[in-house]
Amino acid sequence: MLPRGTQWISADATMTLTNRQTDAAAASLDETDQKLIPRWHFAMLNDVERNDAFSQAVRRAVVPGMCVLDVGSGSGLLSMMATQAGANTVISCESVEPVAAVAQRIIESNGFHERITIVPKVSFDLIVGRDLPRRADILITETVDCGLVGEGLFRIIRHARDHLLHEQSQIIPRRASIFCALLESSAIHKNNFASDASGFDVSLFNRFSTQGYFPVRLWTWEHRFLSEKVPALSYDFLVDPLLEREVRFPVRVKITGTLHGILFWFELDLGSGIRLSNEPGNSQSHWMQAIQCFEKPCHVKEGSILTVKVHQGETNIDFEIE
Ligand SMILES: C[S@@+](CC[C@H](N)C(=O)[O-])C[C@H]1O[C@@H](n2cnc3c(N)ncnc32)[C@H](O)[C@@H]1O
The missing domain is CATH 3.40.50.150 (Vaccinia Virus protein VP39)
Known part of the structure; x- marks a missing residue:
């Protein structure tokens, strides 16, 4: 399961x-x-x-x-x-x-x-x-998964706002933000990509790799953050359109290393200052963190600035380095 x-x-x-x-x-x-x-x-x-x-x-x-x-x-x-x-x-x-x-x-x-x-x-x-x-x-x-959108939260809220709520209705959760960080973790990358197995080239198998994000309990895998935590997306569920969206932002590399993927997590505002997050430090949450691994890891150098592109669809969030 x-x-x-x-x-x-x-x-x-x-x-x-x-x-x-x-x-x-x-x-x-x-x-x-x-x-x-x-x-x-x-x-x-x-x-x-x-x-x-x-x-x-x-x-x-x-x-x-x-x-x-x-x-x-x-x-x-x-x-x-x-x-x-x-x-x-x-x-x-x-x-x-x-x-x-x-x-x-x-x-x-x-x-x-x-x-x-x-x-x-x-x-x-x-x-x-x-x-x-x-x-x-x-x-x-x-209806929130580790990457916020995977269970169809946005469509549920849009539909409810249009057909089932009135102008003064409240929504719990009220807001959400997504934060991300550059991650080096060959161990996690091996959960989704293979190249050499006992000297045989099996890289064609990567056609079956998960596209987009999957859950990972970060603290159980060897890893290094190659950047600070960066805000990626934020939503106000009462007023935002909650439609497909693309944003770009700069991320500064703080440690030279191999970039295997982007780790991300949500922070929910349930209203009245009540906050809930699957941030990496929260080892008690049943929600794991979300990771998107890149098929081809790349070397990144301390001090360089990368442009991260995030595409948010109906039930997916995809990261790319430009
Ligand atoms: C993550 S569980 C949360 C259950 C419960 N609300 C709780 O917090 O303990 C989400 C539930 O929503 C149901 N679900 C997901 N999308 C739905 C939708 N659009 N309409 C009705 N049920 C939905 C799923 O089958 C699942 O049982």
Whole structure:
């Protein structure tokens, strides 16, 4: 099973499972569920820093009487937090049907089923007046992977702003920034590229290398930072278009070495000054850091200035050195 940021469940996969969901197949379905539902859900649910940060942010933002939309129920945790904070109506949608079914049982067993409605749908299919009684006062969504965008956060927020929220609605998280640094790590690079194996040239195998970023727990690999931390991108989820974007910025090389890739991480502002980050120093977070390795590492010299180009798409962030 792959860590968060590597694998995602598509709505199509969900449909296939749903169609196969018959009583006769229930036993094997449990097995299928176990294969379909990523194991990172457990690490995420046990991430105390994450849970506390969301809980605090939700408590500060939600006032009694509010209608809350939680996109991506998972276990129903954030919806239960919203209810505990005083929300009267919480609509919580979950695109993976077996997950939605379990969320329903969890909110029932915790006694919140009268105020939380689990809707087993992808958020893009929600309709105000049918799935929600009215446009929501707050959107809460933790659909954030190690590289921020890989789980489709931007599309979820854009769609909700256009169709499910009103002018004064709040969004948790409120803002996000991406920071990056030049990285030397032959050990990490070897996770995605090969050239020589026992004297044989296997470099053609690199056609199967991950394009874009993948998760890495930096402190577990030998590495050196070749630059300081540099701000790369930032977003205000209430007002920014959250569309494809390209930026360039200079990065000063602080140590001569071999540039294998760019390490990056996010910093979320959950509102009211509550911050959550998978920065390299945070070894407790269930989120790893994101790395984009370059197929051909290059030598870089102390004092030189590189131009880094970042392209942010719907579910990807790609770095290049120009
Ligand atoms: C990272 S989990 C978070 C679960 C829970 N909110 C929490 O914080 O503990 C995100 C969940 O959102 C679901 N999801 C992702 N995109 C969705 C969408 N557009 N609509 C509904 N559910 C979505 C996934 O299936 C997954 O269960």
